[in-house]
Amino acid sequence: MVNSIYDLCVIGGGPAGIITAIEYAKLNTDKQVVLIEYGNTKEVHNTLDDTIIIKNKINHHDPYECTNKGLGGSTQTYGGRCVMYDAVDFQERSILLDGCTWDELIFKDSQKYIPLTSTYFECGEPLFDLQYSKDFKDKRIAENFVNAHITDTKLERWSMPTRFGKRYRKDLEDLSNITILEGYQAVSFSEPTDDGLINEVHLVNRDLKQSTISSIKFVIxxxxxxTTRLLLKNKTVFKKLNKVPDALGKYYQCHLSGKIASVIFSGDPKKTEYGFLRDKEGIYLRRRFQFTSAFLKQKNLLNTAIWLDNPLYSDPNHKSGSMSLMYLIMLIPFLGSKLAPPAIAESITKGERKDIDKHLWNILKDFPFSITTTFDIFVRRYLLKRKLPGVFLYNKTNKYALHFHAEQTPDSKNTMRLSDDQNNLIIDYNLNDSDINSVILLHDELDTYLRKINCGKLEYWYPKEELFEKIKLMSKDGLHQSGTTRIAKDKTNGVVDENLMVFGTTNLFVCSGSVFPTSSQANTTFFLGVLAIRLANFISIK
Structure with missing residues (x-):
């Protein structure tokens, strides 16, 4: 495919690339689009992930647990949780150390693209707050709960889960103005002209055959x-700036995640919404505790979601036969790897094989319900088209574990950088004290508030003096990556502008979680879809 000329070249066939290509092609039926994807969905190992070095394996998953190559990208193992970013994510707080380099105008502008994004993700109506729901607005997560600075109405919606490669391959192929190139790696760009135009991208395929694509516009x-590796290897795209942006490869963020406490509600356990809701379309929904923007700004804390969860599967003291059976199943290598992605499997097993006899005793004591309940869950989770997103079990004592999912501060010391020989991408990633302390303070606040309104209380799993270290050891991410090519108003603070155009160029754009300067309480996937549609619209009129 030598010297082919296109109107738009999209590099990367994950959800962002697929949405950008389809939307642009539909808006510009007279324009030609090429979508370049490096990976092969059948490939077990690849040269890119093999050349990523993780410096902190306690808090960051290995490359093969974080991403997927091939059409559809990481949605090949995506759980399907769709969550919107919040207004506070676009507001400066001193805890962010001037790291909020986008603003609320982007958030407000993005709202009009949420309905179409919801269609792509097949997660139902574009509603992410139950206070606007006719069916659920008057219901609460537990008896006596009252919304105030802590809310229970923020919502996660769930897709099928939608595997973008399988779901949208035909849509891509049916659009006559889209060409798909699979098995090609983008390795370098031509230098920008005096007008900031990138004219070519150079590719190499699996047989090391080189080719060139010429295009009017490019989206990484x-x-x-x-995305970060490609820009680090092609610093000449910043030639017009006379300097590579300082932010490139810096401010890498993920999330803190784990469990340090249980909640014991004081009301009727049958009135507690411990699991999934389903709307009139049959879409799975779930409530979560969140904190208002005003409260987070006043207390200078990080955006965090906390939801009801099961106790640790690996701990037989939960006394649940079904949980013990699921834990033992996940320990079977050939079966566990089929039922869940590596990162999810590890969250269940905690990498431990222990107390097998106690788990077997739980199964026997609960027989036959330990078998029938697990079978019912298996059918709904793996055999139906719209799959049960997760497993949450009723507790007659009204006691549930709390799972936190917390924002991380933008820290310039958390980086992606190239090795001296340029062959490896090295990831330096750690947690800051402020990240961990914010999690602890927000749990304390939830405990204080639940007691105040006579709704319940928290019961910590560890002594207070041990919480900091426990959180530091349990938080392991790398699944929700952001920050390394962040949006900013100018080249001093970021890598791309508010329309995702790379500083120093006039036709090179980035559509990746790497442009998010803050990490929110949400995963990056859904809001990245929003920005992809926004970008497709922008480059259609530019």
Whole structure:
């Protein structure tokens, strides 16, 4: 495919690349689009992930647990949780150390693209707050709960889960103005002209055959790791700036995640919404505790969601036969790897094989319900088209574990950088004290508020003096990557502008979680879809 000329070249076939290509092609039926994807969905190992070095394996998953190559990208193992970013994510707070380099105008502008994004993700109506729901607005997460600075109405919606490669391959192929190139890696760009135009991208395929694509516009949409690597290897795209932006490869963020406490509600356990809701379309929904923007700004804390969860599967003291059976199943290598992605499997097993006899005793004591309940869950989770997103079990004592999912501060010391020989992408990633302390303070606030309104209380799993270290050891991410090519108003603070155009160029754009300067309480996937549609619209009129 030598010297082919296109109107738009999209590099990366994950959800961002697929949405950008389809939307642009539909808006511009007379324009030609090429979508370049490096990976092969059948491939077990690849040269890109093999050349990523994680410096902190306690808090960051290995490359093969974080991303997927091939059409559809990481949605090949995506759980399907669709969550919107919040207004506070676009507001400066001193805890962010001037790291909020986008603003609320982007958030407000993005709202009009949420309905179409919801269609792509197949997660139902574009509603992410139950206070606007006719069916659920008057219901609460537990008896006696009252919304105030802590709310229970913020919502996660769930897709099928939608595997973008399988779901949208035909849509891509049916659009006559889209060409798909699979098995090609983008390796370099031509230098920008005096007008800031990039004219070519140079490719290499699996047989090391080189080719060139010429295009009017380019979008890099190959995930945070590979987007960052591509720009680090092509610093000449910043030639007009006379300097590579300081932010490139810096401010890498993920999330803190784990469990340090249980909640014991004081009301009727049958009135507690411990699991999934389903709307009139049959879409799975779930409530979560969140904190208002005003409260987070006043207390200078990080955006965090906390939801009801099961106790640790690996701990037989939960006394649940079904949980013990599921834990033992996940320990079977050939079966566990089929039922869940590596990162999810590890969250269940905690990498431990222990107390097998106690788990077997739980199964026997609950027989036959330990078998029938697990079978019912298996059918709904794996055999139906719209799959049960997760497993949450009723507790007659009204006691549930709390799972936190917390924002991380933008820290310039958290980086992606190239090795001296330029062959490896090295990831330096750690948690800051402020990240961990914010999690603890927000749990304390939830406990204080629940007691005040006579709704319940928290019961910590560890002594207070041990919480900091426990959180530091349990938080492991790398799944929700952001920050390394962040949006900003100018080249001093970021890598791309508010329309995702790379500083120093006039036709090169980035559509990746790497452009998010803050990490929110949400995963990056859904809001990245929003920005992809926004970008497709922008480059259609530019």
């Amino acid at each position: 949409a190959c995930g945070t790791q590979e």
